[in-house]
Amino acid sequence: MSTKMLQTPSQTVGPYFAYGLTSKQYGYDFENLATNVLENIPQGKEIITIKGKVFDGENNSIPDAMIELWQNDGENKFFGRFGTGTETENHFVFQTIKPKSVEGQAPYVSLIVFMRGQLIHSYTRIYFSDEEILNQQDAVLNAVPEERRNTIIAQKKGSVYEFNIYMQGENETVFFEV
Secondary structure, three states: OOOOOOOOHHHOOOOHHHHHHOOHHHOOOOOOOOOOEOOOOOOOOOEEEEEEEEEOOOOOEOOOOEEEEEEEOOOOEEEEEEEOOOOHHHEEEEEEEOOOOOOOOOOEEEEEEEOOOOOOOEEEEEEEOOOHHHHHHOHHHHHOOHHHHHHHEEEEEOOEEEOOEEOOOOOOOOOEOO
């Protein structure tokens, strides 16, 4: 008797990202579980935009990655999801609030990257360039070699925080084992 081995979602990437996880963004006629505009933002909070691209090892932007944003600053909890395939130049973009510092940590959001060719998702963080003092004191950020810290710090450009993700190569983003 032979046993048929089936692929599990962590072993595949494919059209189910668009169809099942970011359906409205890709034109399917049913509700998303999450979008890139985080909901239930408390009144009076400043909304920020985080925008970037995902690059492969040859510096080509990846047109079919999916990014999840997780945010919890002890007061606000947000979750968002966005695929890179519908934005001009394959960008991802999120609208959220800037997290506050918790117990002396620098404000950050967590990202999970899903994409073709990856058997297991990649986990990283986004810190903010305008939080210099807290960034210098953050234990997790300072555990990253100094020459690589800039790969997880979003640069503020006008009203947008720019954060590009490099999966491999000279500018490879720091990823964490979770």
